[in-house]
Amino acid sequence: MLLQLQNVSGGYGNKDVVKNVSCHAHEGEILCLAGPNGCGKTTLFRLILGSLPLSGGHIFIDGQELSELSPRQLAGRIAYIPQYHTPIFAYTALDVVLMGRASHFSAFDAPKAVDREAAFQALETVNALELVNQSYTALSGGQRQLILIARAICQSAKIFVMDEPAANLDYANQQLLMEVVTDLAKKGYCIVMSTHSPEHPASIGSRVLMMKDGSVAAFGPPASVITPENLERVYGIEMDVVAIRDRYGCSRTICLPVRPPSGRESNGL
Numbered sequence: 384m385l386l387q388l389q390n391v392s393g394g395y396g397n398k399d400v401v402k403n404v405s406c407h408a409h410e411g412e413i414l415c416l417a418g419p420n421g422c423g424k425t426t427l428f429r430l431i432l433g434s435l436p437l438s439g440g441h442i443f444i445d446g447q448e449l450s451e452l453s454p455r456q457l458a459g460r461i462a463y464i465p466q467y468h469t470p471i472f473a474y475t476a477l478d479v480v481l482m483g484r485a486s487h488f489s490a491f492d493a494p495k496a497v498d499r500e501a502a503f504q505a506l507e508t509v510n511a512l513e514l515v516n517q518s519y520t521a522l523s524g525g526q527r528q529l530i531l532i533a534r535a536i537c538q539s540a541k542i543f544v545m546d547e548p549a550a551n552l553d554y555a556n557q558q559l560l561m562e563v564v565t566d567l568a569k570k571g572y573c574i575v576m577s578t579h580s581p582e583h584p585a586s587i588g589s590r591v592l593m594m595k596d597g598s599v600a601a602f603g604p605p606a607s608v609i610t611p612e613n614l615e616r617v618y619g620i621e622m623d624v625v626a627i628r629d630r631y632g633c634s635r636t637i638c639l640p641v642r643p644p645s646g647r648e649s650n651g652l
């Protein structure tokens with residue numbers, strides 16, 4: 384098991400935002416975090432990344448307790464892929480990917496041939512080699528996501544934490560991102576990602592952790608978690624979860640609100 388959370392609690396000051404959360408993910412799995420705004424998804428990520436202390440419970444990364452890992456060891460196991468990242472300087476895409484190698488050389492070293500080779504391989508993995516010399520700040524949101532994924536690959540971590548990676552992407556780029564994530568899982572990476580679309584976990588998730596008020600509302604395979612009952616309990620909205628076949632005969636799941644939330648009809652939305 385690559386990632387295991389046992390009764391994890393934590394938050395800010397002396398207030399627990401995340402309460403007693405247990406879940407796990409194996410190599411090659413996509414663990415999707417779902418739940419309404421403010422339910423504690425980002426806070427749970429901070430606990431997993433070691434940037435917030437636990438007030439209770441245990442987190443194991445590849446069998447080792449998180450608190451026993453040095454920052455360098457942690458960086459070699461788990462990588463954070465932010466939703467949006469604007470560097471101060473006009474770095475090229477290659478520079479940003481090479482930043483993933485920071486834990487492989489000391490602060491005074493320049494990247495070596497082996498680091499550049501790793502960066503090119505990572506760019507190839509996400510099919511973004513053509514961006515190598517482009518200015519990172521001039522890239523689109525979707526292209527930046529690919530570069531940040533390549534940076535995480537370069538870090539040699541096996542677990543990628545992605546906080547709402549699809550939030551700023553148009554529909555086509557969301558699809559591309561989901562394909563890249565699925566591909567990474569097939570290569571053995573473990574992806575932990577939050578999303579506001581119930582269709583993402585339904586279509587690509589291996590397991591879904593649905594949170595409500597900082598606690599686990601449901602955890603398990605998508606078919607047992609993305610249900611009309613759970614969606615109504617957690618989001619307070621009636622939803623239909625419908626299995627369809629697309630034009631190529633592939634089965635898909637779509638989630639539709641049964642009727643507009645109360646009050647919406649009257650304001651014309």
Ligand SMILES: Nc1ncnc2c1ncn2[C@@H]1O[C@H](COP(=O)(O)OP(=O)(O)OP(=O)(O)O)[C@@H](O)[C@H]1O
Pocket residue numbers: 395400418419420421422423424425426427
């Ligand atoms: N730095 C902080 N200090 C104090 N409280 C915080 C801090 N960051 C978040 N919170 C609070 O913790 C709770 C959970 O926030 P969190 O960002 O983890 O939720 P989320 O599920 O990621 O939300 P969203 O889906 O809107 O991104 C919220 O009530 C929020 O106000």
